[in-house]
Structure formats: structure tokens, C-alpha cells
Amino acid sequence: MTTLKMGGAAAVAAVLVGSCILLAQNGQRIAAAPTDAGQVEELVLANHMLTMNGVLDAYGHVSVRSQANPNHFFLARHIPAGVVTKADIIEYDFDSKPVDGNTATGYSERFIHGEIYRARPDVMAVVHCHPPDVVAFSVSGIPLRPLTHMAGFLEGPLPVFEIRDAGGMTDMLIRDGKLGRALAKTLGDRPAALLRGHGAVVIGPSLHIVAGRSYYMMVNAKVQRDAMLMGGGKVIYMEPEEARKAASQDGYERAWSLWKQQLAGK
Amino acid sequence: MTTLKMGGAAAVAAVLVGSCILLAQNGQRIAAAPTDAGQVEELVLANHMLTMNGVLDAYGHVSVRSQANPNHFFLARHIPAGVVTKADIIEYDFDSKPVDGNTATGYSERFIHGEIYRARPDVMAVVHCHPPDVVAFSVSGIPLRPLTHMAGFLEGPLPVFEIRDAGGMTDMLIRDGKLGRALAKTLGDRPAALLRGHGAVVIGPSLHIVAGRSYYMMVNAKVQRDAMLMGGGKVIYMEPEEARKAASQDGYERAWSLWKQQLAGK
């Protein structure tokens, strides 16, 4: 896994091409408009750090809403998050269709992102992940609830999306807008939802926050599981007011800073 | 662990020698016929990535059926999967005997592979592994069952091979064709089987698929264990139709791609 560093001449060149259409090494047009370049760089970092931390496996993904056009969002083409580069980022509309004729294959579950951005104007970033510690809750009948101070954002027991209700017998994937809308409905105004036997979606008001949230949701799941196994019914959860007050944290900026520097040191 | 990269002149040389007998650094003849060279390279990668991911310890192995001769298969000599090179690959027949007079010592359990390829013409690749999370199921009386979307291929509760039934009191290893045939019989037409107190076999229609399957079987085992411990009898498993529909995935191509690039970055 490599990081994106430029020094000297390369940095100058990057400034000069600021208003041009960039061509990636493989000749694909880079979807991001120049004004979105910073967002795309950060999105690449988020892909790498969430892989490094075990939040994303080869199949998870993370997206960010375009600041230049709030009806669009950025998401990598269908490659593992751990190896995404700027040239792999596609700009999509709410129907999860590329907006600039980009013909690269997209993730089959990109509809998760499009439908959540459509339904939730407050959402600026979305993670879809499959960490085993979290998935265990989705099939256990036990609600995942905030009980650690970094996961107050969860607010209360998370909803679980049962794809059978929306699609009957499926391959478990959110392959179209209809399933995406059903998932967005289960999510409602909440910060996250589990997908039964599959994973989770986590949303946030920024890329840094959604990265921190998805990591600490995983930590909270480990703590809740172990506390339940040891303590049975006596587990102490956060009070709603505690969760609400703890929710904003520092925008998870310190976590982002650590992970960014750990990537750079690799 | 090093990977197999060739650039420029080396690549040309590789083409030129395409019809020759290759000599490995240690002087052993490379068993693979020229037309099998691509398969052997991929097999080396599979050995390395399954070690990197904790699927294979020093004693597990992975094989692939020869495309040039479907009655033959490729499997490393008796060294750890993590350090296998092309020169270590042996071509075997269904009796698990080397077909070209290769005198290198083979894995004592190579009969697992030979007998499964003989019994199952649909099988193109076989993994034999011992991940602790999976082995725990083999001695627990609890069937390993698919409940995560990446492991639908498991179809339903996996059979468990009890070597006492086939061989009485043994050293637990599949040391001959008789035990290999008994194991193949327990496997039947299923995608995987557990070996009591020992490990698992996983089969597939390609090397990429068997690599992905053996990894996600391990993930499924972790999730099932934790869900059972938390949720008791209320665990939600995949319906047979869900498992069947989710089984093919993307041929686990995205996982293979990630692991290959992670190896190259080491």
C-alpha cells in the first residue's frame, strides 16, 4: 500500500494542471472536477486507513458527497479499498450512475450510497463495511448499543436491515435502487444500521467523522460482546443524554491524524 | 516472502524459454509443462496469500488441477506454503504420485488432493487448512453453517470427517489413498468439510475461488461463534435459497486482487 506524496517539481505541476482534465496512468479520465481534488485525495486516504484498521475488507467501500455539486458523490470503481488511487474515483449521481460517461465498472452495491445521499441531505460521507465483530450482532438478536465513550454517536440500539422484508430471497447484496431505498428507510435519521448477515452502513457529516465512527463502532461491538458474556444482564449502557453529549467528540480529527501518519510511514 | 516479478529482459527471456525444460536454482526440474506455467505462478501466489491471511500455517497446503491434463494436479513439495517457489511445485496423478519422476518429498497428506480430484471432476482447486476458529467447530458438536453473505457457498451445515470411522485410532493425518477416499466420500458433493480435531478441506472451480472461500469460511466461523455465544438459540442463519444465490459472488476476484497487491507491496 503506497501513499500519495508529491514533492518539488511534482507539486508545482499539480498546481499548474489545477484547471485541466487530469489523465491517470491508465488513461482513464479522472472524474473529479478540479475543485473536488482535495475531496478525492482525502477519499483515497480514507480507503487506505479503513483497510489498515480492519474496518474494510476487500469488499467494503467509502464515499463522500461532492462539495461542488451536492447531488453528486465520489466512490471508487470496483477495486479493493486498500489499493484505490485518485484515478479510480468515479463521480456519481443519486441514481448511482456515473455523471461524466466514466465507463469503469462500479461496485454492485453503489446504490447504498446514492440512496442514502438522496434521502439524507445532512449526510456528507458513507461507509459500508463488514467487520466480523459487528456482523455478529446482526445475526444474534442482540442490539448493538453505545456503551463506550467514543461511540456515543450510535445514540441507542441500532436498527437492523432485514433484506428478506424488502427483497425476499436474495444474494444479500444491495444491487439496485429499490433495495438501496429500503435500506435508507431502515436507516432513517440514525447514524448507522446493521445489515443482517452482511455488515453495516455508517454515515456522517464529514469523511473524517465517518472514518472515526466506523472504527469506534467496531471497538464498541467488541466491548459490548465481552461485557455481555461476562456480565449477563448487568451490562451498563450509556444513557441517551450521555450518548448525545459524547457524540461529537473532536470530529475524530486526532484519529484521522494518527492513521494518516501511520500510512505515510509505511 | 518475495513475489515473482519480471520486467524487461527477464520477461523476454521467460517467453523464449517457454518451450524448454526450466531448471530451478536448486537444479530440480520444474514439473510444470510450459502450458501450465501460468497455473504454477498463480499457485505460488495462492500459497503466499493464504499464509499472509492466517488461513495456512506451516502445515496447510493448496493445489490446482492441471488444465493441460485434468488427471493431474499441482502441489508444492513438503515445505511451508509461505515459502513455496515455482521450483517447489510437483505435478501429481490421482494416486498422488509424481508424474515426471520428481523425487522431492511430498506432503504426507497429498492424498487429500488426489482423491478429491478423482472423485470430483468439477473441482479445480483444493485447500487443506487448520485455522483455529474453524477447528473449534470440528470438536464442538456445533455445525458450521453459513450466516454471512461472503460464505453462502457453504450451502448449509458442513459435514465433519471422523477419522475414527475410517481408520480407527490414527495419528489424525490422511496418510494414504484409503483415508483420502473416505474423506472424499464425507465431502460428497459439498464445497467443504471439517476434519475433527484437525482442520478443513475447501474445494472450488478455480484457484481464486478456493482462496476466497477458505478465507471467508474462517470469517464466517468467527461470526457464528460470537453470535452463538451472545444470542444463544436465536441466531439467524442464511436460508438455503439465500446461500445458493450468494454463493458465486464475484469469484472472489476482488479479494484475490487485494491480496496479490499486498504481497507485491511487502
Place this chain on the structure above:
Amino acid sequence: MTTLKMGGAAAVAAVLVGSCILLAQNGQRIAAAPTDAGQVEELVLANHMLTMNGVLDAYGHVSVRSQANPNHFFLARHIPAGVVTKADIIEYDFDSKPVDGNTATGYSERFIHGEIYRARPDVMAVVHCHPPDVVAFSVSGIPLRPLTHMAGFLEGPLPVFEIRDAGGMTDMLIRDGKLGRALAKTLGDRPAALLRGHGAVVIGPSLHIVAGRSYYMMVNAKVQRDAMLMGGGKVIYMEPEEARKAASQDGYERAWSLWKQQLAGK
């Protein structure tokens, strides 16, 4: 992560500047007085090794009391422990205010350190950490107790700080002196205390000892959890006399030595 090594000429230079004000790369004054330089170097190491060992995440911190002025202590500014350098260390008083006009932002929970140093003249170093294995105890109703020979220092069941008692509904953080004093009161004369749904504080008579203690408290938590889950009520804890006799160990010098060399080898 890089370590702080100096050889030859650099070492000489370091001696020569021993009585000067050092300027860090970013132009910030280094808070440590020259006589405290050794303490600050060790504190940077402690930050790095506790991150390497999973004791500190992006949000934990570690401090040491100043040898030159026992009413002061050293603690990093509000950056992740894993990336702290000498230039990031601030000298604080018991009110957790910088003593030299350092204007860098401090950790919001620096009051943990100030109030413990004020209340406990015997304490020379403090760790505040959030390892999931430990946090699980804080919400389980099960007291964390010493049952492994490296954690005898725990003495007996650890107190748990319930922030609701001191502050009602909060964001769970020790954001001021009042909460810091309440925590110090819960800690009393003990070597550690848990913070419900949050983490732990560990104190010690030296930086090396507090590093070893916080690591082996985490190990003890894993062992206690697993033993309880397997053995139910039959778990064997250390007798108070055993714990007392085992408490001092070797000052955890051998652990510090290993971790320091592992950092240097990175």
C-alpha cells in the same frame, strides 16, 4: 514511527546545547528545562511503545512528573501518542495549565494527570488508556482483579469511577479539575482505576513501571475474561499476599528494554 537516536557528532552537539533553549522543527519552544531533557526523551518513547502495544489508541495519553520541579508534570499536546516528538511535550502545573506560556492546545482530559499528581505525591507517572479488553470490565459489573503474576500490582478488585456520581449526565470526559479530583478520590491510594464505559488510569513510581503496568493490566483482563467464561465461579485469583509480593517485579525494566529495541528496529 521513528525513534530518537543520536550518534557521534549529534550526541556531542546535544551535550553542547544542554543549557540552551531548544527550538523544534516547527518553531515551538520545547517546554522541558534542560535538566528534564532525559525525562522528555523517555516520555516520547513511552508514548510510542504504548501505541505499538495497543495500550494507547489515538486518544490515550501518558505523563511523567518533573524531577526538577515535583509540582509540575510533562504531557504531550493534543496529538496522538503514536506521533509525539520532543517538541510536542508541554510542562504543566497541578491545575493542568502550561507553566511557560506554551500556547499549544492540550488534551481536554489533562486534568486526570494534574489532579492525580496533586493528590498522590508518590505518583511519578500516569497513563490514561482505553484498551477494549479492559473497558469491557468497566461496564460488566465484574471487578477486574489480579490473577496473573505480572499484574500483582493491581492488589485486588479495582475501583470503577462512575462519572454520573460526580458530574451527572456528561460527555464522559474528565474535562475539568472538579471531575479530575473526583476521579483521584475514586483512585484513592490504589494503583489503577477503571472509568465506566471509557477506560482506565494507571499510576506508578516511574515511567517504566507505569508502562509495564498498563500493558500487563490489559493482559490480566484477557486472562480473567477467558478464565471466567470457561470456569465460571471456580476462577483462582491471587491471594492479597501473593499480589503484594509479586507487585514490584523488576520494575518492568525487561519489558521496557524489549519495546525500546523493537521501536528502534522499525
Place this chain on the structure above:
Amino acid sequence: MTTLKMGGAAAVAAVLVGSCILLAQNGQRIAAAPTDAGQVEELVLANHMLTMNGVLDAYGHVSVRSQANPNHFFLARHIPAGVVTKADIIEYDFDSKPVDGNTATGYSERFIHGEIYRARPDVMAVVHCHPPDVVAFSVSGIPLRPLTHMAGFLEGPLPVFEIRDAGGMTDMLIRDGKLGRALAKTLGDRPAALLRGHGAVVIGPSLHIVAGRSYYMMVNAKVQRDAMLMGGGKVIYMEPEEARKAASQDGYERAWSLWKQQLAGK
């Protein structure tokens, strides 16, 4: 962590000095007689690979009986196993006293080794380790038993050494010959014993075997714990005859080979 490789001229030099007293970089005499040089090199490797694999923490140790003098054994001075070099190896007698006037401080628990070598002429190598998965059994009232094919050497439920019986209230360490003899008595003719709230001793007929045994005892502990938690009373253990037949394995040569190459690749 670096490994000990010599090529070309260095190898020749090593042969030439074969009959001389070697001086280590720090000027300490190397305790090993020339004929023991190979044993000492292997012992250094064992120290490193057992640290790499999580068998040894900063405080565990591994020894080997001298081939030149069966009344002596080799063990590192009191530094972490992970950073041991040839110059750190001391030659001891059964009273755990250095035989050549070596004045380096030894491990306080070196008596474990001396008394086991004295009591068990068949033992050629000893590991003393503290892996949490194993220690949990020592305080749980649940006997650790072989149920995985790589751990048949365990034979049956392992004895647990209760230091209270031999020494009353102690600091839990085997600090003298009396405690060492009591431990050796609990070990009896078995391959391993647990020390309550502390760790384990594992013995074997060679260094390679004791390395493999201590690693796979740890794996067996994980599997047994998880199987017990899932399956309750229905766990299937190895029959004594199976354990006996599986015990010898390949002398764990393939595991040693993997770990040695992984160290070299670091």
C-alpha cells in the same frame, strides 16, 4: 530483529576460529565451547521465533541442553528473548550456576531449567512461557487437553503447578532450586505443565520440537476454549492412542523452517 547470516569470507573466518575463544562485540566471553556453537546459534533463533509468534513475551525464556556436556545447559542472560544474541548465552550447570565464571545476571527463574534437566535426562530443551490463552486455563479449573492434531504430544490433561503447595505465599516466581524441584516433580514424566496464574513449561527432545510444541499448545488452548464455550460438555478430545500416535509429528521441522525464513525476511 536481525538474524545471524554469514556468507563467503565470514563463513570461512567462522570455520577458522572454530577452536578459539570467541569474543562478542561487548567483550564478554561467549560461554559456548566451540563444539556447541551450532547449538547456540539455534538457541538464538528459537528466542527470536518464539517472540515473533507470541509464545514468549519480554519475560519468557528457552534453553537447550549442551551436547558436549549433558550436565550443562545454555540459556540467555536476563534480557528479553526477542533481542538475544550469541554473546548473551550463558552455560549453566544443574544448580543453575554459570560454569565459566560468567558474571552476567541470569534470569531469576533459571532454576526451572536446571531442575528439569537434572530430573529428566530425556529432556534436551525447555521453554518457559506466559501466553494469555494458556494462562487462562491455569486459573480456570479446566484442564488443558489435546484436541488438535498438532498438540497430541500433550498426551492428556496437563498437571497444574500450585506454588502455594510448595512455597506458601510467594511472588509466584520459581526463584530457587527448591521451587524448581517442586515444579519438576509436578511435571513428572509429562511433556508440559501449567503454573497457576503464571504460565507454562514445555519440554522436548530437541530445540525444534520444543519450539513447535509451545506454539501448538497455544493454538490448542484457543481451540479448546472456543469449543468449550460453544459446545459445553460435548467437546471431543483426542483419544489417548490418537494423541500418542500424533505426538511425534515431523519433529515440527516444517514449522521451524517457516519461522526461520520469516525471521530472515524481516
